[in-house]
Amino acid sequence: MRTPSPPPPPPPPQQQQQQNQNHHQQQNHQQQNHQQPKKRINSLRLKETEHVEFIRKSSRDTETIEYALTEHLRLSGMYWGLTAAALLRRTNEITSKDEVVQFINECYDEKSSLFAGAPGHDGHVLYTLSAIQIFVLYDCLREELSVQRAKKMCEAIAKLQNKEDGSFAGDEWGEVDTRFSYCAFSALSLLTHGMGEECFLDWNLESLELQRGEKEENTVKIYNGRALEIMRKIVDIDKGCEFIMNCRNFDGGFGSTPGGESHAGQIFVCVGALQICNQLDLLYAGEEDNEDNDKLAWWLAERQVKVGGLNGRPEKLPDVCYSWWVLSSLAALKKKHWIDLDKLKTFILRCQDDINGGISDRPDDEPDVYHTFFGIAGLSLMKHEGLEEIDPIYALPVTSVRKIGIESDWY
Numbered sequence: 001m002r003t004p005s006p007p008p009p010p011p012p013p014q015q016q017q018q019q020n021q022n023h024h025q026q027q028n029h030q031q032q033n034h035q036q037p038k039k040r041i042n043s044l045r046l047k048e049t050e051h052v053e054f055i056r057k058s059s060r061d062t063e064t065i066e067y068a069l070t071e072h073l074r075l076s077g078m079y080w081g082l083t084a085a086a087l088l089r090r091t092n093e094i095t096s097k098d099e100v101v102q103f104i105n106e107c108y109d110e111k112s113s114l115f116a117g118a119p120g121h122d123g124h125v126l127y128t129l130s131a132i133q134i135f136v137l138y139d140c141l142r143e144e145l146s147v148q149r150a151k152k153m154c155e156a157i158a159k160l161q162n163k164e165d166g167s168f169a170g171d172e173w174g175e176v177d178t179r180f181s182y183c184a185f186s187a188l189s190l191l192t193h194g195m196g197e198e199c200f201l202d203w204n205l206e207s208l209e210l211q212r213g214e215k216e217e218n219t220v221k222i223y224n225g226r227a228l229e230i231m232r233k234i235v236d237i238d239k240g241c242e243f244i245m246n247c248r249n250f251d252g253g254f255g256s257t258p259g260g261e262s263h264a265g266q267i268f269v270c271v272g273a274l275q276i277c278n279q280l281d282l283l284y285a286g287e288e289d290n291e292d293n294d295k296l297a298w299w300l301a302e303r304q305v306k307v308g309g310l311n312g313r314p315e316k317l318p319d320v321c322y323s324w325w326v327l328s329s330l331a332a333l334k335k336k337h338w339i340d341l342d343k344l345k346t347f348i349l350r351c352q353d354d355i356n357g358g359i360s361d362r363p364d365d366e367p368d369v370y371h372t373f374f375g376i377a378g379l380s381l382m383k384h385e386g387l388e389e390i391d392p393i394y395a396l397p398v399t400s401v402r403k404i405g406i407e408s409d410w411y
């Protein structure tokens with residue numbers, strides 16, 4: 001379906017071209033290849049082939065300064081690129097699965113029993129989640145992760161939790177952030193679903209016997225429940241959710257730690273963590289169950305600015321990555337329709353580099369893999385034609401999480 005031309009404030013095509021020309025007249029001759037108008041508002045079509053090529057090149061071009069600067073998060077970069085390609089249904093065009101798996105295994109840090117952002121670095125819960133997400137994307141978690149390593153990872157994640165307040169640190173150095181709570185819960189949920197309960201059989205799971213009889217009725221639903229019960233044996237889920245609720249602010253949003261300013265990225269991780277732990281109703285505890293009363297959804301919906309894009313906090317510029325952080329949170333709250341989706345689609349498509357592929361934070365900026373992924377993920381949440389549907393909590397294609405038994409009703 002073609003996106004209709006947006007009303008002002010996005011300028012009409014002619015005016016936009018004029019702006020591009022003015023902009024390019026100011027460029028020096030070294031940037032000649034950028035001089036042609038590369039983002040025309042009348043070509044608002046998702047540039048699938050160009051994006052795949054951009055992702056492929058970005059993963060290969062090890063000579064660039066960007067590559068060197070982002071080495072520490074190479075594994076997350078791989079997850080962004082591969083998941084974007086999977087949403088475009090073209091993962092095979094990026095690289096081979098064997099190459100990916102080999103790289104992930106090189107990133108494993110024996111000392112911490114977690115994955116690092118790149119080989120030789122220290123393990124961290126952020127990259128551990130990226131590694132698990134890629135295994136799930138390729139549907140090879142059980143093939144590629146030994147039972148022994150999976151258990152060690154679970155224990156390592158458990159060690160990151162502060163038993164007093166329920167918070168999670170990202171690594172042994174101890175920085176605390178609600179992002180790490182989400183990473184811990186998401187990683188554990190994907191692991192317990194994906195590895196299967198036999199992986200955890202000697203972990204004293206007899207209390208789960210009760211549910212076994214019900215299994216035939218609705219395998220997926222019960223299995224979801226069982227995975228959560230297994231998680232309960234590894235970490236303190238209730239304390240973990242309590243910490244998250246302690247990071248909630250009067251405006252309905254969440255910060256990185258108690259008292260921290262509300263921010264869309266932190267809201268995504270907090271809503272996601274509560275959802276994974278099946279405790280989303282904590283959001284409404286003590287409030288009337290009334291749509292207008294939903295302060296959090298209001299805060300999120302107010303992130304849309306005139307040009308259609310979303311910002312991460314009040315008074316900030318729109319940025320493509322917030323298409324994901326805000327919209328996925330609204331999706332989990334079943335309130336995607338509270339923002340103007342057509343305008344948001346137009347904003348994301350305007351941030352494409354029509355010639356070289358890739359999506360940038362704002363129109364006419366340099367694209368990168370991070371914004372390319374979050375732009376495509378945002379479009380997928382809006383059911384853009386031709387894209388795989390993405391799960392708003394696990395940030396993986398719905399088809400991938402279904403394969404490991406995660407069936408949700410939040411799309």
Ligand SMILES: [Zn+2]
Nearest residue numbers: 319320321361
């Ligand atoms: Zn951004």
